[in-house]
Amino acid sequence: LKRENLLEKCSKIFGIDVDATQEKLKVISEWESGNELVAKSDVIKRECQNNEKIIVIGDSLTDVNASKCADIVFARDGLCNYLKEENIEFIEWTDFNH
Template sequence: MAKPIIFCDFDGTITETDNIISLMKQFAPPEWESIKDEILSRDMSIREGVTRLFDLIPSSKKEELLGYLQETSVIRKGFKEFVSFAREKGIPLYILSGGMDFFVHPLLKEYGPFDGIYCNQATFEDQTIKVRWPHPCDSQCGNGECGCCKPSIIRRMNLSEDDEIIVIGDSVTDIEMSRYANTVFARDYLAEKCEEDSIPYKKFETFYDCLEVLKMEVPV
C-alpha cells in the first residue's frame, strides 16, 4: 500500500497571495517589477532574482515588514482542516518554501508542528536585506540556481518506491518538484506550466478541494 507524503508550497499556496510580491509592492522601489518579470520568464534564476529583490529593501525595515504581513496575509481556506486531517491520519506534511524564515515561521506557528519547514534565511546585519540559501541544488538539478531547491530536498529524503508523493503549489518554484509527484494540486502559474509541460494535475482554489481528493484517493 502506498504511503502518502505531502510537500506543500507556502507563498501563494498556503497564503492567498505571494508574500515576497506583497512586500515588494509595499516597500521596494519600482525596479523590483522588472526583476520579477525576469524571474517569471525564467531569464533570471530564482536565486539571483530573489537576492536582488531583497537587496532593494533596507534592513531597518525588518519589524515593519513582518508586521505588514501579519496584518495582511490571509491563510487559504481549509488549510487548518487539511493539516488536521493529515495529522490525524499520520500523513507526513512538509512545507517547502522559497520564502524567508522571518515571515514563514511566524505565519505558520499556529498551524504546526509540521514534519519539516524548509525555507530561505534573511539576514539584517547589512544596510540592505541579504539572503542565505541553506537548501541549495544538488548535482541532479539542471537549474543550479533554484535558491530553495525543492526537488533536491525531496531527493535528500531518500523516499522509497512505495511513497505516494503529493505536491501542492502555485508558482515557478514548484515546477520541478511537480515532476516528482504522483499527485499534483496546482493553481495559477503552476497550473499553466503543468498544462504546457503535460504534467497531470488537479486544480484547486482552497484546501477543501485538496482535502476532498485526499480523502477519496489516498489510502489511509
C-alpha cells in the same frame, strides 16, 4: 499552513533565512540551486527516500521541478499552464475548502 490548520501535519518546513545584521539583507539558503532559492526537487530527493507518497501543492513556475518528482500535484494559477505544457497530471484547486 496555520490558517488552513495544516501546520501540525507538517513534519518539516524548508525555506530561506535572512541575515539582517548588516546594512543590506543577505539571503541564506541551504537549498539554493540554479535560479531557485529553494530547489524543491532537491529537498524532495533528499528527504523522501523511503517510498513515501510525494504530494506537491503549488501555484507557479518555481513549483514545476517539484511537480515532476510528485505522485500527486495540486496546482492553481500559473502552475496549471506550465504543467499542461509539460504533460504532467495535476488536480486543479483554489483553496482547501472546496
